[in-house]
Amino acid sequence: MDAGSGGRTPFPSDGLGAPLVSPPTAPVNSGPRTAAHIASAVDSRRSESYYEVKGTIFGALIEAIDLAQLARLDADSAREEIRDIVNEIIAIKNIVMSISEQEELLDDICNDVLGFGPLEPLLSRDDISDVMVNGSGTVYIEVAGKIQKTGIRFRDNQQLLNICQRIVSQIGRRVDESSPICDARLPDGSRVNAIVPPLAIDGPALTIRKFKKHKLTLDQLVKFGTITVQGGDILKVIGRSRVNTIISGGTGSGKTTLLNCLTQFIDDDERIITCEDAAELQLQQPHVVRLETRPPNLEGEGQVTMRELVRNCLRMRPERIIVGEVRGPEAFDLLQAMNTGHDGSMGTLHANNPREALSRMESMITMGGFSLPSRTIREMICASVDVVIQVARLRDGSRRITHITEVMGMEGEVIITQDLFLYDMMGEDEKGNIIGRHRSTGIGRPRFWDRARYYGEEKRLAIALDAAEAANGPA
Helix, strand or coil: CCCCCCCCEEEEEEECEEECCCCCCCCCEEECCCCCHHHHHHCCCHCCCCHHHHHHEEEEEHHHHCCHHHHHHHHHHHHHHHHHHHHHHHHHHCCCCCCHHHHHHHHHHHHHCCHHHHHHHCCCCEEEEEEEEEEECEEHHHHHHHHEECCCCCCCCHHHHHHHHHHHCEEEEEEEECCEEEEEEECCCCCCEEECCCCCCCCCCEECCCCCCCCCCCHHHHHHHHHHHHHHHHHHHHHHHHCCEEEEEEECHHHHHHHHHHHHCCCCCCEEEECCCCCCCCCCCCCCCECCCCCCCCCCCEEEEEEHHHHHHCCCCCEEEEEEECCHHHHHHHHHCCCCCCCCCCCECCCCCCCHHHHHHHHHHHHHHCCCHHHHCCCHHHHCCCEEEEEECCCCEEEEEEEEEEEEEEEEEEEEEEEEEEEEEEECCCCCEEEEEEECCCCCCCCCCCHHHHHCCCCHHHHHHHHHHHHHHHC
């Protein structure tokens, strides 16, 4: 491997003369073969020898390059500078490889220096919804609702930790032994969670919820079978008519995606303020103020909680307040906002059905230290929340809107709800895909009918309800 050895070092092979970085015959997943697909699959064929060669070149690069000067260059110029130096190192070290192999190695090293290393091929693929890194040697992805293991790996846990730190430092946060848990986001809005040793025993664990480059619309959700055309029309009315909405569901069920879809029906002249732990909502309206919580610093100071953000919203003349995820005492402030003229406010929370969502809101308020009777809290929920939309990720990986449920009021000590739309699971086919259907419950005039009429959406709502009833047909 030494330049002074006089021999030329062959690129690592499988012992049969075939280079380990040759593209495999099929990509990791089915679909069109893109450079990213091939790069992802290539990693599954790489051996320890590949990483030794790469480590040698990478070490020589770090010694040869001026990192301060590199930081002043734009991305393309920096990439060219790195490529030139790496090509020189390969020539000096007498490493034998084909042009395609050299290009792959160059891309790999550029990704390590300028990007997110081995994650780059995965982040460039739009068919991946989640990337899960369990230590340096294990990377899983979720494609089409199914989790699959990749062959991608990091050089060691230190490289993975460096990439975690690079990601979180972009938004002024840190992750290390003194602050081992961090929520962050990528430049494209993808949500990131990192947890590192000593809390993560087997090395840093990095989880990325990827955002698609092209934002999903409600019409596309209809096309995917998440909801019917008629149900989609009802959701459009809910968005247009400034109905206070809670989106409930489990982890990975599509709550944020649906929230993004509903916000598309907010008028451009409305002032919208969003509050999130890690900013990921993609609102397209011109008048949007995005707020983000802040964790405490090393001294335990400077934290800004979700509750403080929501309370501050009320002083910013919002017309709609959108909370990315309600998980604590901010539930009280969101209900207050919904009940004091900020109609059409929205939020998401984790729950398995609409009634549980309302119970969770009550629990959040109680646990937040508010000494209010249960009946008073329930009355506040009834006066504030108009609709709960339940989304679910089914066991075959598909996502469905399973309930569109109205909050009707109180009967004694109990909150009364009314389902407008339901999803019935009826079995599964021979491939394990869930068979089911959406159906209307036949409610002729929902509680928000007058609100829809006020905003000129009465006709659309009537047509959608009639069509949904007619579409029910025999079970």
